[in-house]
Amino acid sequence: MPELPEVETTRRGLAPLVEQRRILRAVVRHRGLRQPVPHGLERRLAGAHVRALSRRGKYLLFDCETADREAGTLLVHLGMSGRLWLVDARIPPEKHDHFDLVFDSGRAIRLRDPRRFGLVLWLKGDPLAHPLLASIGPEPLTADFDGAVLHRATRSRGAAIKLAIMDGHVVAGVGNIYANEALFRAGIDPRTPAQRVSRARCDALAREIRAVLGEAIEAGGSSLRDYVGSDGMAGHFQNRFFVYGRGGEPCMRCGTAIRELRQGQRASCYCPRCQKR
DNA sequence: CCGACAACCTGTGAGC
DNA sequence: TGCTCACAGGTTGTCG
Known part of the structure; x- marks a missing residue:
């Protein structure tokens, strides 16, 4: 589904609804994405505060501070068939809804990805230093690329x-x-x-x-x-x-x-x- | 370093 | 209707 414009559209749509908000809990229903969704992700995200939502290439980066005041980044990639959108947290998940981020507003961000080429990871420290992001080429829409x-x-x-x-x-x-x-x-x-x-x-x-x-x-x-x-x-x-x-x-x-x-x-x-x- | 190819996984539509 | 096959927005790993 998503190339850069679709990921950026998703980022712009979600940012005002998640930035400076508190995560109540994360729900993982299927850990088998491109890499396994890490165990312990739910624990880190419970009570975490989202400071900002940014993008690098086709990756979305949720800049978080955990309940015990650790900085970290929730990294999300949509793969070929992934889609991330806002739902009322009470709406029951469907077959390929693998991940929810439930906010104190009663709404949730939901990841649906039938092919499971997507990715949900937790990064400590500088996210841009992570191998997945460090080797990405220049951003096409900034002065880095011409x-x-x-x-x-x-x-x-x-x-x-x-x-x-x-x-x-x-x-x-x-x-x-x-x-x-x-x-x-x-x-x-x-x-x-x-x-x-x-x-x-x-x-x-x-x-x-x-x-x-x-x-x-x-x-x-x-x-x-x-x-x-x-x-x-x-x-x-x-x-x-x-x-x-x-x-x-x-x-x-x-x-x-x-x-x-x-x-x-x-x-x-x-x-x-x-x-x- | 470069390039060709397979792999990961499910759904859909075309053709028989 | 049902089967098989090719193909779909991405990325990584392996091998030569």
Whole structure:
């Protein structure tokens, strides 16, 4: 479900409802996520105070102070099928509702993740020093990322540019949808060897990555299948896809049929006329 | 370091 | 209707 815009939409929706609030209790119904949900998490979270909710790549970070005044971070990743939203704590959980964070307001944050590729961890100390976060590439929407950074990171890569921008160590948070869309907007064939993308085209690609992510956040993310935001409302950026999921349909710019192929076990969609190597 | 591929898991839709 | 297969928004680990 979620790439960076969907995670950021979730963060923005939840932040005002969890920041500076007290957690009554945490409920874990299924510990078998990408990594096991740690035992003792419920104990640490009971009575904890949420100071802030932030994001790094596709990870959500709940900055907490526990009841015995220890600092720590609840780290949540939504994987492929995860969704985190606010419910009345009395609403009974459904089959794939693995985790609840119940607040003193009587509401709860609920994690639903059918495929269980998501993650719920407790981090002590500096969360950004944790291996999962320390190796993540630059945030695409801050000054840490631009064409120069992208150009430098791709000089030794002979593999396709699409695989490079989807590698979280090159740039954080760009998944399959927005990689396809950014490449279309920048006019770059997704199969182009990364090291053969010029500095000028890296500038254009970095610019389009930032633009498409920013526009998607403004639209509340993309709603495919059952994804809805933290307030239960669907995002609507999926109505503005140029290529993703449009194989065989005419290009919205030139009318040529959009082509679809596989790169790294993922679908790539592109316009053979508008996108060049 | 880089790249190719399998793995984790469930649900859904297409095709027969 | 029911079976099998491919595929779905992500990341990590292994092997060459």
